[in-house]
Amino acid sequence: MRKNFNPQDWLNQPTPQPKVTEQPTFNTDSQPDEVERIIQNIEANRTDITSTYSDWVNIGFAFSDEFGENGRTLFHRVSQFYPGYSAPECDKQFDNCLKSKGHGVSLKTFFYLAKDAGIDIAPPRSEKQDQRTFKSEKLNGSQSEYHQSENQEPEEMRHHNSNKEFGAFDSTIEKQTEDSYQMPTFPDSLFPELPEFLQKVVAVATSNEERDILLLGSLGAISACLPKVSGIYDGKRVYPNLFLFITAQASAGKGRLVHCRQLVNPIHKELREQAKLHKQHYELEMAEYNSKKGKEDGIEKPAKPPEKMLFIPANNSSTGAYQLLGDSDGRGLIFETEGDTLAHAFKSDYGNYSDGFRKAFHHETISYYRRTDREFVDIESPCLSTVLSGTPKQVSALIPNAENGLFSRFIFYFMNVRPVWKNVFASQTDNGLDDYFEALGNEFYELYKVIMQDEPRQFHLTADQQEQFNQFFGQIQEKYMNLQGLDYMATIRRLGLIAYRVSMIFSALRIMEMRHIKYDKNIGAFDSTTGEILSKSCQTGDTSKKLICEERDFQAALEMVKVLVKHSSKVFGELPQEESKPSRMNKKEKFLYALPYNFNRQKYLEVANTLSIPAKTAEGYITAFAKSGLVHRESQDNYINTSLEDIQDSTDAEDV
Numbered sequence: 327m328r329k330n331f332n333p334q335d336w337l338n339q340p341t342p343q344p345k346v347t348e349q350p351t352f353n354t355d356s357q358p359d360e361v362e363r364i365i366q367n368i369e370a371n372r373t374d375i376t377s378t379y380s381d382w383v384n385i386g387f388a389f390s391d392e393f394g395e396n397g398r399t400l401f402h403r404v405s406q407f408y409p410g411y412s413a414p415e416c417d418k419q420f421d422n423c424l425k426s427k428g429h430g431v432s433l434k435t436f437f438y439l440a441k442d443a444g445i446d447i448a449p450p451r452s453e454k455q456d457q458r459t460f461k462s463e464k465l466n467g468s469q470s471e472y473h474q475s476e477n478q479e480p481e482e483m484r485h486h487n488s489n490k491e492f493g494a495f496d497s498t499i500e501k502q503t504e505d506s507y508q509m510p511t512f513p514d515s516l517f518p519e520l521p522e523f524l525q526k527v528v529a530v531a532t533s534n535e536e537r538d539i540l541l542l543g544s545l546g547a548i549s550a551c552l553p554k555v556s557g558i559y560d561g562k563r564v565y566p567n568l569f570l571f572i573t574a575q576a577s578a579g580k581g582r583l584v585h586c587r588q589l590v591n592p593i594h595k596e597l598r599e600q601a602k603l604h605k606q607h608y609e610l611e612m613a614e615y616n617s618k619k620g621k622e623d624g625i626e627k628p629a630k631p632p633e634k635m636l637f638i639p640a641n642n643s644s645t646g647a648y649q650l651l652g653d654s655d656g657r658g659l660i661f662e663t664e665g666d667t668l669a670h671a672f673k674s675d676y677g678n679y680s681d682g683f684r685k686a687f688h689h690e691t692i693s694y695y696r697r698t699d700r701e702f703v704d705i706e707s708p709c710l711s712t713v714l715s716g717t718p719k720q721v722s723a724l725i726p727n728a729e730n731g732l733f734s735r736f737i738f739y740f741m742n743v744r745p746v747w748k749n750v751f752a753s754q755t756d757n758g759l760d761d762y763f764e765a766l767g768n769e770f771y772e773l774y775k776v777i778m779q780d781e782p783r784q785f786h787l788t789a790d791q792q793e794q795f796n797q798f799f800g801q802i803q804e805k806y807m808n809l810q811g812l813d814y815m816a817t818i819r820r821l822g823l824i825a826y827r828v829s830m831i832f833s834a835l836r837i838m839e840m841r842h843i844k845y846d847k848n849i850g851a852f853d854s855t856t857g858e859i860l861s862k863s864c865q866t867g868d869t870s871k872k873l874i875c876e877e878r879d880f881q882a883a884l885e886m887v888k889v890l891v892k893h894s895s896k897v898f899g900e901l902p903q904e905e906s907k908p909s910r911m912n913k914k915e916k917f918l919y920a921l922p923y924n925f926n927r928q929k930y931l932e933v934a935n936t937l938s939i940p941a942k943t944a945e946g947y948i949t950a951f952a953k954s955g956l957v958h959r960e961s962q963d964n965y966i967n968t969s970l971e972d973i974q975d976s977t978d979a980e981d982v
Contacts, residue, residue, distance in 0.1 A: 357392065357433055360449065364437070365403050367445050374407040375443040379923070382408070383419065385439065387431035390423040404436075410924070508742045509896060510889045512538050519878045521835035523773075526766060527589070530759060532749065535741050536582050539572050542739055543586030543713055545831055546570035548770065550636065550659035550711035551590050554777055555834045555873065557785035559826050562688070565709045566830045569687060571665075571724075572715040573897060574741030580663070580715045587637075587661050587713075588763035592771035594636035597654065604631030637661055638710075640668040644679040647671075648694045648705060651686075656708045665716020669723035680732050686710035687735040687820075712736075718900055728901055734816035737824055737890055738897040773838050783873040785830045791880045795822070798884055801955070802891060805969065808914075808954045817894050824890075825883045832879035913939055917947055918956060921967045930965070 368375065376382035385404055389397030398420050405416050441447045511534035517525065520541070527544045531537035549568040556565050574580045611628035618625050632653035640662040642650070651658045662668050672679045682692050685708070692705040716724075718740075725733045777783075787795060803818045920933045934944035948965070951957035958966045 360447075361392075361400065361433065361436065364440050364445060364447050365400060367447075368404060368407070368440065368443075371445065372407055373443050373445060374409075375439045375445070376405050376408050381439055383423070384431045384435045386420050386423040388433050388436045390420060391431065392433050395424070509740045509893055511535060511742075512541070512886060512889055516882055516885050517541075519882050521832055521879075522839055523766070523770065523835050524832075527586075527763075530762060531582075538739060539580060539583050539741065540586065542570055542572065542737065543583045544589055545828060546711055546713035546737075547586045547590045547659060547661065548831055548835075549827065550657065550709070551593055551770075551774055552777065552831065552834050553655075553657055553709060554780065554782045555785060555830060556782070557826065557830055559823055563707075564823065564827065565689065566827045566834070567687070567689075567709050567711040568824065568827055569683070569712040569736045570714065570739070571712075571721060571736045571897075572739050572741060573665075573718055573721050574715075575717060575743050580741055583713065583715050584663050585759055585763040588760070588767045589770050590636060590659065590767065591764075592767050593774055596771075597634040597636055601631065601634045604634075607631070640671055642671060644671075644682055645694050645696065647679070648682060648692055649696060649703075651692075651708060651710060652703055652705045656705045658710055660710070660712045660714070662713075663715045665714055665720030665724060668714060669716070669720055672724055683710070683712070684731050684735065718897070721897060722900075722902055726902055728813055728817075728898060731816060733898065733901065734820045736894075738894045739890065740893045740896050773835070777834065777837065781871050783834070784871055785833055785873045785875065787826075787829070787875050787880065788877075791875060791877070794880075795825070795884075798887075799825075802887075804954050805956060806891070806895070808918075808950065808956055814895070814898060817898065818891070821887055821891060821894070825887045828886060829875050829879050829883040830873075832882060833873050833875050836876065836879070913937055914947055917944065918951060918967070918969055921957075921965075923967050925965050925967065926963045 376385060382405065386397075386401050389401050393400065398417070401420050401423075402413065402416055405411055437447055517528060517537070520528075524541060524544060528537045528540045531540055546568045549566040552566045556563050558564075572580045572583055608628055608631045615625060615627055633650060634654050635650060636654070636657075636659050638647055638650050638654075638658040638660050640647075640660050647660075660668065682694075685692050687710075689707045689709065692708050693702065694705075695702050714724075721738075725736075728734065799818065799822045802821075803815065806814050806818055917934060917937055917939055920937065921930055925933075930944055930948060931941055934941065934947075939947075948957060951969075952959055952965075956967075956969045958968050960966055
């Protein structure tokens with residue numbers, strides 16, 4: 327009976343237009359009786375109202391929330407008319423519904439689905455008096471009237487939280503259109519497996535989206551600060567540096583990203599202090615030079631000291647940015663929470679900026695000409711990280727199209743907009759988030775000093791991990807090649823490198839745990855097992871040049887990719903398109919998403935007809951889908967749409 331969730335079940339369905347009508351509704355005090363009466367009608371008519379996965383799960387959510395364990399029998403009674411009904415699968419799904427939190431589905435969904443299936447849900451005439459409105463369920467402890475259009479689905483029907491048993495993430499889906507459905511968030515199961523430091527970072531999050539951007543933002547910032555950690559990927563040495571873009575509408579909550587900057591701010595301060603001391607020394611040398619100039623022969627003019635820094639300003643020309651990068655030994659971080667800042671710089675100096683970004687991602691040499699010194703400069707093996715946030719329009723301003731390769735180098739995360747008031751007093755910190763992240767920044771700074779004083783470390787995946795890595799990304803590439811075409815292949819391939827780098831960062835942060843590093847504001851970092859002050863000496867602990875990836879860190883990186891590939895696909899589909907290019911969401915992709923989980927030839931021809939796809943073309947699509955594994959031929963004229971399953975089905979392991 328296994329049903330699978332498809333985020334585009336309702337692709338291209340017209341948005342229902344509200345009508346000013348009144349509809350008989352139900353008193354919340356008598357809801358158990360109303361549900362029982364409606365289920366009796368369903369049983370009498372033998373009507374299946376759970377034909378789609380999302381409807382089935384939403385009914386489970388509604389019953390579990392309203393009735394708890396007592397809703398299990400009701401769930402079975404409603405589910406029994408589905409052709410593939412299985413009592414164990416039904417029990418398993420209801421167990422998951424009971425465990426789920428924050429799904430926001432109420433009995434209004436059940437009433438709506440029953441009515442939509444032709445079931446008479448009107449109360450008996452004697453109970454109809456003055457019952458013209460729904461009473462909304464829990465709004466700040468009070469009730470308000472909710473007028474429901476006869477032909478319009480409840481607002482909650484536009485949302486759906488996917489269950490871990492049916493995918494690799496917990497997510498919310500809004501109106502199921504290409505433009506507005508909600509994007510998945512990282513699964514709850516990911517976070518307990520993270521390094522302890524990152525668990526502290528996300529501990530103050532008040533929503534799934536906020537938790538995700540704190541994780542991604544911290545990874546992006548930290549990636550700029552591990553110059554002594556590297557690995558060999560596709561035969562080339564690579565460092566942990568990441569490019570990140572958090573995109574969302576205004577006021578969606580992406581402002582939390584700014585706190586990730588505080589995690590590495592102590593490193594920036596150290597570099598600026600070094601630059602200040604070098605400048606003071608330079609000024610003394612210049613004073614001595616000027617006093618001797620013309621009096622002594624062979625006096626060499628002192629060279630200007632480098633302007634060392636971690637944070638490279640985005641409101642800069644490409645030459646200025648590259649000069650600052652070069653002054654800091656080729657390492658730096660562009661951290662901008664206003665996407666317009668870098669977008670304006672790109673617009674005024676696009677060719678050079680874009681070229682440098684593309685090269686920096688792969689540590690390829692960046693060359694530029696410094697006019698003031700009339701000097702040609704090469705930055706070899708640059709290590710640049712980027713953390714940006716902005717609106718979807720700012721993404722387009724920064725990356726006009728996907729063709730030049732800059733798009734595929736970024737991690738994209740599209741934040742969901744929650745149309746609810748946020749609890750502004752939900753922070754669990756004693757002195758506010760600034761102090762909290764400042765303390766975390768000091769903690770990471772001590773790890774940074776330990777790493778910088780240790781031997782360089784080379785990161786390795788195990789042989790089993792390497793094999794799984796190749797299989798995992800091979801599957802993703804094949805599926806998205808069939809859906810998005812060649813233009814998206816670069817994104818998939820670079821997501822492989824991104825996953826490798828994320829695993830590298832996780833492994834580097836484990837050093838804090840391997841060495842039992844603790845932090846005290848008076849003495850700095852120390853080993854809690856030996857009492858040794860690590861910031862003064864690094865003669866003990868793990869100084870091996872090899873950094874082997876733990877299995878939990880490897881799996882965590884893959885879990886993140888399962889979600890990020892979908893975010894990148896959404897942003898990719900919204901990029902401006904060349905007139906000669908076909909629509910990103912082409913008919914082939916729409917056809918695949920419109921197919922149910924189980925179908926036969928008659929069904930897929932019906933779906934093709936609704937999309938104006940000729941029968942012969944549809945047959946060709948099915949053949950191509952079967953070859954690439956998007957569709958599985960179970961038996962003669964019996965197909966399974968495997969694209970409705972998660973990219974890498976890990977549910978069997980979770981069920982054990």
